[in-house]
Amino acid sequence: MNMFDVYPVFGIKPVKGEGSYVWDSEGNKYLDLYGGHAVISIGHSHPHFVESISNQLKELAFYSNFIINPLQEKFARKLGEVSGYQDYNLFLCNSGAEANENAIKLASFYNGKKKVISFTKGFHGRTSLSVAVTDNPKIVAPVNETDNAIILPFNDEKALEKAFQEEEISAVIIEGIQGIGGINLPNPSFIKKIERLCKDNNAVFIADAVQCGYGRTGKFFSHDHFEVKADIYTMAKGMGNGFPIGGIAISPKIEAVYGMLGSTFGGNHMACAAGIAVLEVMEKENLMENATQVGNYLIQELKGMGIAKEVRGIGLMIGIEFDFPIKEIRTKLLFENKIFTGSASNPNTLRLLPPLNLTKAQATVFLETLNEVLKAV
Numbered sequence: 001m002n003m004f005d006v007y008p009v010f011g012i013k014p015v016k017g018e019g020s021y022v023w024d025s026e027g028n029k030y031l032d033l034y035g036g037h038a039v040i041s042i043g044h045s046h047p048h049f050v051e052s053i054s055n056q057l058k059e060l061a062f063y064s065n066f067i068i069n070p071l072q073e074k075f076a077r078k079l080g081e082v083s084g085y086q087d088y089n090l091f092l093c094n095s096g097a098e099a100n101e102n103a104i105k106l107a108s109f110y111n112g113k114k115k116v117i118s119f120t121k122g123f124h125g126r127t128s129l130s131v132a133v134t135d136n137p138k139i140v141a142p143v144n145e146t147d148n149a150i151i152l153p154f155n156d157e158k159a160l161e162k163a164f165q166e167e168e169i170s171a172v173i174i175e176g177i178q179g180i181g182g183i184n185l186p187n188p189s190f191i192k193k194i195e196r197l198c199k200d201n202n203a204v205f206i207a208d209a210v211q212c213g214y215g216r217t218g219k220f221f222s223h224d225h226f227e228v229k230a231d232i233y234t235m236a237k238g239m240g241n242g243f244p245i246g247g248i249a250i251s252p253k254i255e256a257v258y259g260m261l262g263s264t265f266g267g268n269h270m271a272c273a274a275g276i277a278v279l280e281v282m283e284k285e286n287l288m289e290n291a292t293q294v295g296n297y298l299i300q301e302l303k304g305m306g307i308a309k310e311v312r313g314i315g316l317m318i319g320i321e322f323d324f325p326i327k328e329i330r331t332k333l334l335f336e337n338k339i340f341t342g343s344a345s346n347p348n349t350l351r352l353l354p355p356l357n358l359t360k361a362q363a364t365v366f367l368e369t370l371n372e373v374l375k376a377v
């Protein structure tokens with residue numbers, strides 16, 4: 001059997017990782033400013049992470065959710081402590097799309113309505129409901145287009161108000177900062193309006209924190225920067241530092257009914273061990289504070305260098321937009337300078353999503369290298 005060829009892969013074979021570095025099969029060392037798109041939150045192969053999952057594997061790898069798994073309670077408690085959302089409840093699944101799928105479904109159970117609002121350039125996943133609210137024609141199969149998805153222009157308050165007047169809205173889903181769409185920030189008044197309209201119309205405010213959450217922007221959920229409180233937060237990417245975990249944090253106003261949500265693998269023993277280890281490291285090593293410090297430094301320097309059309313982002317979620325496609329820069333950074341960076345659906349935007357323990361010295365190496373690369377292109 002061969003692999004189904006769906007990924008445009010670069011010809012590099014990483015075989016080892018440590019902190020913000022990876023090594024390829026030929027022994028070349030790379031600085032990782034992409035974290036495998038925001039997945040590597042506490043750094044590659046962090047010793048505490050490795051120890052926790054190795055120990056758990058020796059004890060018990062899996063049993064179904066029809067037994068008590070004490071690790072789930074521990075995970076939920078720790079997540080409450082680190083995020084500050086102690087009164088929310090946790091449901092565990094395995095990916096970001098599943099998290100959004102469950103959140104949308106839960107909203108509909110809660111208020112008995114069906115229509116879901118999302119926004120242009122948003123990305124919420126590749127399963128049917130998630131795909132229906134995703135604005136990317138490349139990955140939306142016709143069979144998945146449902147009448148219940150309403151994709152509105154991003155940051156357009158009038159369009160939002162109008163939709164609430166005309167339709168029975170079950171939920172609004174929005175990324176705190178659009179990731180794949182090119183690091184686009186919502187206007188504070190826009191996101192506050194979403195919170196207000198959801199409250200007034202018994203709709204559920206779903207914060208997609210799959211990419212922008214988990215401490216990446218210096219606050220636990222990037223939505224927290226806008227002083228709003230969502231009814232459901234969806235999480236995945238950084239949650240397991242490479243171990244597949246997804247989850248939704250649910251406001252206490254939404255009550256659970258047996259059987260309404262479920263997952264075979266969700267919340268298994270290995271996933272919990274990985275998830276708890278990530279939160280312990282985030283807390284012990286003050287990674288949210290580091291994301292703020294190093295992120296602010298990067299953003300300020302990038303703006304000061306005057307190399308880009310626009311620099312957008314908060315903390316360690318940064319988009320650098322140029323007047324031209326970034327493909328050449330990105331390729332040079334990777335092959336000639338051994339630095340991983342990311343692209344976005346906007347071809348002119350370079351996307352940075354490094355591990356949260358990136359150091360200022362490593363950030364400086366990137367800034368200097370980028371400057372050199374720009375001179376050469």
Ligand SMILES: *Cc1c(COP(=O)(O)O)cnc(C)c1O
Nearest residue numbers: 095096097123124125179210211
């Ligand atoms: C990656 C992503 C998803 C989908 O996550 P998967 O784990 O790939 O299913 C959903 N929402 C956002 C904002 C994402 O970045």
